[in-house]
Amino acid sequence: MTLLLDSVEAVQDAVREGPRVLPVGGGSKPALSTPPSEDVVALDVSGLRGIVEYDPAELTFTALPGTPIAEVDRVLAEHGQHLPFDPPLRAAGATLGGVVAAATSGPGAFRHGGVRDFVIGVRFVDGTGQLVSGGGKVVKNAAGFDLPKLLVGSMGRLGVLVQLSFKVFPRPRASTTLAFELGSTQAALDAIAALGRGPLELDALDLEPPGRLLARLGGDPELLDARAARLTEAVAAPSQRFEGEDDADAWRATSELTWAPEGARVVRVATTAASVPGLEAALAVAGARARYSLGANLAWVAWPDHRPLDELHAALQGLGLAGMVLTGPPAGAPTRALLGSVRGGSFAARIRGALDPDARFLEA
């Protein structure tokens, strides 16, 4: 059953009513927004939509969770600003609430940080139906527990987001992308490590195995040629340069996850350059593929539909890695949203118990 909710009070009532609820926004990450069983009520909050406050000089804004990222992009761009964490799945209808709940940072988060680094305030309904706020609307704030960060990656399982505040940054006035062919994954990882130590400040740094490296520079249009030349010199491998529309196109497949084969489940896996070789080997066994983003701090794994997710769960556990399932066939959605070595232990259990004492939300 799906309830269309258009007010905070309606959300509170629905949570109190239960028996179990799952907030749903744009539906761009169906593995997280499909109720796993009949007794779970989908709370469709896509009607809670719109930017509530935006003062460009302040570089902050407050909006409702159902606001599409595409709409936020458009409004911020009018003032030369953007979301520095570059949320993926814009074209698929991703919303602000979903981006926070799934912690989906896109390739552009390499330079200034991910979702967790830009959410400054949240208002949400907890498992008792109580409306609570954390954080605030200013960029620097150390008052109270950091509930905005807690809700990042909470997958609608700690509370239903009803309002969000973010800080934003100036949008680069121009961008260019260089694609390098390094020949092997290890060579590409070495290049990532070297580039990560500067001095060039890259906007994005992605790896498409086995050895294709995508590096994006953004900033003053007049400096891009010189900076691109420095980048080419630093990597010293055959390269291709993209500008203008081609530059944007070079990232579209990554941002929209369209590179993933039809029907594959896309899983976000936290990695480091050191864990990539092990993960690549494990994926190869299952015929799965991955792209690595944020300087190899994140893998987007495309897991074949016909292989059980438990297999990936076991592989990640063996590697000490953790993942979050985002997409996949709506039918038979996994009951397990997180795979592998999930951290948090008893600390997580205690906080979950405090926010949701009657188990209104799904377990992670």
Place this chain on the structure above:
Amino acid sequence: MRMQSVTSSEGRTGRQVPAALHDLGLGPRLLTNPAALAAFGSDALTAFHQRPLAVVVVETEQEVIDTVRACHREGIPFVARGSGTSLSGGSVPVEGGIVIALNRLNRVLRLDPVTRTAVVQPGIVNLDVSRAAAPHGLAYAPDPSSQSVCSIGGNLAFNSGGAHCLKHGMTSNHVIGIKAVLPDGEVVELGGDSTEPIGPDWTGMFCGSEGLFGIALEATLRLVPLAEATRTALAVYGSLQDAGEAVAQIVGAGMLPVAMEIMDALAIEAAEASVKPGYPKGAALLIVELEGEREEVEADAARLDDLLRASGATEVSVTEDVAERALIWKGRKSAFSAVGWLAPDYIVQDGVVPRTRLGEALAEIDRMSKAAGIRVANVFHAGDGNLHPLILFDGREEGAVVKAEELAADILRLCVALGGSITGEHGVAIEKRAFLPLMFSDDDLELMRRVRHAVDPDALANRGKMLEPAPAPPPAPAPA
């Protein structure tokens, strides 16, 4: 400096130290001598003092765990302490409670230049992390003014900021993994060595929890590359409002400096009296720092210079000289202590306003200062609206403390009324417990208490801070 006891029974001595603490087998590292304990009764917020029952000087993570477990068994409140530089009373013990001193847990356990992470112990001094990272061309970005003495454990517990938050963010933006001992002695691991969290961001939740969730034993820190080029501009203005306006223009021009700081005439005078940075004279001084790639910094420095001159600065200078920059920052970072040259006592306030309302806030603080007849020096992180009014007084004068505290409270009320926060980087702890309801509803605070209770039902970890005891209403506004 005045001393005031947190509870009414300050000075009681000879209380039995529970056998459980002796059983830890720490020998002389279990301090029980009243003279030794006195030093652990206060931190940098000297208004609060409470001699602890004992101090445990730990040298291993296991000793921290064992001590916490002993405290849990015996019902003894504990507070972790690094360098004792909290400006909100964060490491002041409660009566009958102990201090767990972490200074000797100060090692870098791992530093990986490939993943750009460092795993450190909580007692390590902030600046020592950057020192360890420097040979790899890396640094730890958060830089509280006390960075040469403050510890990472305290930074983590209070989500400390610094002058360079504007571009880099606060401590919690740089802590990506935590190994912690919970208040009942259970050890948990949160986050990891990737910058991306999977599942709720437990690491982010633990950061800034002011010690209420237990003690961090290890922290995984994100390191940033040392900037290739840095330029530091100094601009002098005829008024604080003009300087504040220039900040808004720089932001409006789409520039992203790494720091923007403002000092007023009184703060400049204090800095000159102490560390003598040789600042130009004026009603307000704006420091803007740019860092990044050489070409970008050079282009931005030229734009910045034009912008500053057009914004009404009477004098502008830009330097890339390492020694000159160091002196500029020395003057800025020592401003708090330098104010001690101007008055016998002072309160360091820490509030935040939306950056577009800086000018308004400063004009109002000036008005309130004149109305109260109390001098206020202003030093602040202008780029992110983080004010640090320094309220000067002489504690020997009758009623001066109360009047100064009333002004401090009024400034916080102003910050909240303008849409800001009661603390940007110093935390709530004891100092601002009473002000939390200005920002949060009863329901918000009830949830925070529920969370605290779930993690620490006996309220042993840093008892008496942030949420406890339920505060009396804040002091009434001073008559206008």
